[in-house]
Amino acid sequence: MDIIVIVLLIIGLVFFTGGAVGILRFPDFYSRLHPAGKMDTMGSLFMLIALALFNLHHFTLATLLTSLKLIVIVVFVFLSSPTAIHGIVDAGVRAGLTPWTKGEKRR
C-alpha cells in the first residue's frame, strides 16, 4: 500500500514540476496554458488519489468518508480545470491572438 502511495505521489510531483517549468519556459500564451491545465488536472489527480489511499490505513467509516470526499474533489477538479483552460484559450482565439510559430520571438 505504502509503495503505491509513494509512486502515485511521485507521479503527481513529476506533473507539478513539469507544469511549473512549462509555465515559465513555453514561448507564448497558448502553449503556456497547456502545462497549466496538465498540472492542475493530472498532478492533483494522482496526488489526491494517493492521499485518499493513504488515509485508508485505518479502515473505518470515518476515514472511508474522508477518502470519498477526496475522490469527489478529484472528479470536480478533473471536470472544471480543463474546462476553464478551454474557456481561456477560446477567449484568446476570439480576441484575435495568433499562436506562436517557430522562429518567432518569445512573448
Add this chain to the structure above:
Amino acid sequence: MKILGLIIAVLTGTLLIYTTSDFPSWGDPSSPASTHLSPHYIEKTLEETSVPNIVTAVLADYRGYDTMFETTVIFGAGVACFFLLRVPRRKEPVERLYRHTLTGMTLRIKDLDEVPENLDEFERIDTLWAPYDLIIKTVCRLLIPFIQLFALYVIAHGHHSPGGGFQGGVILGASFILLAVSYDLRTAKERLREKLGGILCAVGVLIYAGTGALCLLLGLNFLDYSALASILHVDPITARSHGILIVEIGVGLAVMATMIWIYDNISSEGKYEEGL
C-alpha cells in the same frame, strides 16, 4: 473645498493614529481581551451555546449585533450599486438581434412590436455574440447543482466546521454568476428575476433583524437567542444554536442576492438587456 477635505482627512487620520498608542500591544497576554474575554469564549462556548465552532458562536451570537450591521453594509453596497448603475428608462431606440438557428442568419429588429413570426426557430442573441460552446455549457450545467449543494452545506454546517452564511452565500451567488457567464445574462435572469433578487436581499437582512426583534418581544435582550426556546420547544442552550442557524440563513440570502445584483448591474451596464 478640496483643501478643506484634505485637512479633515489628515486630522482624522492623525487622531486615529494617535489613539492607537493607547491600545495594548499586539498579542499582549495581559490585555483585558486576553485575560477575560478570550478564555471565557474558549472555555464556555460549548456549554453556553452548544456550538462546537467557537468562531461561529462569537460571530453570530456573542457579537451578533456587529454581524447584523455587516450584513446591512453588504445590503447597502448592493443598493448603492443599483442606484449608481441601473438605467431606469431606455433613451435610444432598442435594437434586438435574433438569430435563425437553422441557417445562422441574423435579424436586426429596431421596432419592438415586430418580433419574428416563428419564434421557435429564432433565438435572441447579444450584440457581441459568441458561438454556442458545447463544452463550457455542458460542464457548467453539470457543476452548478453541485456548487449550490455545497453552498447549502457550508451554510448549514457552519456550527461544526469553517463556513457560515457569508461564505455559503458567496458560493451560492457565484453559481448564479457562473450560469450568467456560461450562457448569457437573460438565461440567468429567467432563473432569478431582478425583483426577486432585490427582495431576497432585503429579506435576508430582515430575517436577521427580525430574529433579534423577536427575542426582544419574548422578553430578553436583542439577539439573545435563548428567548426562542419557547417557540422552538427546546432548552435555551440548544435554542441559541438554532438561533445562530436562522441568522446564518438570513446572512446567506442577503450575500447571495447582493453578489448577483452587483454582478448583473456591472456586466450589463445597468441595462439588464445584454451582458455576459
